[in-house]
Amino acid sequence: MKAIVVTDQAAGTAGMKLVERPEPQAAINDVVVQVHASGFTWDELAWPTTWTDRLGRDRTPSIPGHELAGVVSALGYGTTGLSVGQRVFGLVDWYRDGTLAEYVVVEARNLAPLPGDVDFTVGASLVMPGLTAWQGLFEHGRLQAGQSVLVHGAAGVVGSMATQLAREAGAYVIGTGRAAGRQTALDFGAKEFVDLENDALEDVGGVDLVFDVLGGDIGKRSARLIRAGGTLVSIAGPPEARPGDGLAIDFVVESDRAQLREIVRRVRDGRLRTNIGNVSTLDDAVATFNSTERRAGKTIIRVRP
Numbered sequence: 018m019k020a021i022v023v024t025d026q027a028a029g030t031a032g033m034k035l036v037e038r039p040e041p042q043a044a045i046n047d048v049v050v051q052v053h054a055s056g057f058t059w060d061e062l063a064w065p066t067t068w069t070d071r072l073g074r075d076r077t078p079s080i081p082g083h084e085l086a087g088v089v090s091a092l093g094y095g096t097t098g099l100s101v102g103q104r105v106f107g108l109v110d111w112y113r114d115g116t117l118a119e120y121v122v123v124e125a126r127n128l129a130p131l132p133g134d135v136d137f138t139v140g141a142s143l144v145m146p147g148l149t150a151w152q153g154l155f156e157h158g159r160l161q162a163g164q165s166v167l168v169h170g171a172a173g174v175v176g177s178m179a180t181q182l183a184r185e186a187g188a189y190v191i192g193t194g195r196a197a198g199r200q201t202a203l204d205f206g207a208k209e210f211v212d213l214e215n216d217a218l219e220d221v222g223g224v225d226l227v228f229d230v231l232g233g234d235i236g237k238r239s240a241r242l243i244r245a246g247g248t249l250v251s252i253a254g255p256p257e258a259r260p261g262d263g264l265a266i267d268f269v270v271e272s273d274r275a276q277l278r279e280i281v282r283r284v285r286d287g288r289l290r291t292n293i294g295n296v297s298t299l300d301d302a303v304a305t306f307n308s309t310e311r312r313a314g315k316t317i318i319r320v321r322p
């Protein structure tokens with residue numbers, strides 16, 4: 018099969034190569050999926066899991082890309098709940114070879130059925146941003162209707178999902194980002210927008226929840242904005258500051274079939290829009306990832322036309 022591999026961490030996306038690899042085999046409780054659309058996160062090659070296994074041993078050449086939409090082509094021994102020929106979408110374990118390939122092996126529990134009227138490109142684009150926003154807001158952030166939430170990077174891939182889901186849940190959303198992201202953030206449902214390069218973040222006043230995709234100094238200053246009993250949720254690594262009277266939580270997204278169903282249901286009934294950027298083919302993917310053009314929205318590789 019065709020697949021994109023990386024072997025050299027220092028080379029970044031310039032080290033990506035399209036090669037021939039053997040088709041993967043399903044182990045117990047796995048499925049093999051014929052990938053139709055694959056999602057790649059721009060900083061994935063900086064994640065340690067791209068390079069080493071759970072014991073810290075080199076696992077290169079590794080195949081990046083962890084989000085997928087496709088069709089089940091084989092079942093491992095004992096796999097239940099999914100059938101050959103079924104449309105699915107979901108997230109591949111960080112330590113496994115990924116979805117920038119014609120076939121991928123995934124644990125069945127990490128996949129959910131993809132309804133027939135949802136395009137594979139849309140399905141793949143929902144997985145990581147949708148699950149991350151959902152888990153950050155509702156599991157870790159325990160967001161309730163009527164609360165206020167500050168969403169950093171609200172025009173970005175994860176931030177635009179968090180903005181929409183928080184708004185739908187009845188929260189008051191203040192989005193942040195660069196000036197150019199203002200209209201996008203408002204279109205996704207933010208009520209206010211803070212241009213982090215020109216406005217004073219501190220003017221926001223108090224909020225119940227901060228959803229932080231940026232970390233660093235912005236994350237640190239955000240901790241001071243949290244009301245008593247509130248939460249700072251970070252997806253950008255361990256927070257450098259904690260709220261005086263509240264929680265600071267960082268997490269890494271996990272696949273969850275029930276949440277994937279909820280997310281795709283909202284897309285089908287028009288409550289949720291995905292933020293898709295570049296769509297490319299597997300043959301053009303390496304060039305796409307190395308393009309110097311500004312990247313906005315989720316990059317999707319359409320593995321099968």
Ligand SMILES: NC(=O)c1ccc[n+]([C@@H]2O[C@H](COP(=O)([O-])OP(=O)(O)OC[C@H]3O[C@@H](n4cnc5c(N)ncnc54)[C@H](OP(=O)(O)O)[C@@H]3O)[C@@H](O)[C@H]2O)c1
Nearest residue numbers: 060149170172173174175176194195213230252268269270
């Ligand atoms: N922990 C987890 O489970 C998890 C899951 C998913 C993603 N992530 C991480 O979350 C981060 C965000 O991912 P994403 O896909 O949402 O990225 P993205 O689409 O690039 O979103 C980031 C947004 O923030 C804006 N921004 C970046 N730096 C800024 C700054 N200094 N000041 C103001 N605005 C700024 C960006 O604007 P510009 O486009 O103009 O730069 C963009 O709108 C990545 O590091 C990713 O690896 C973590």
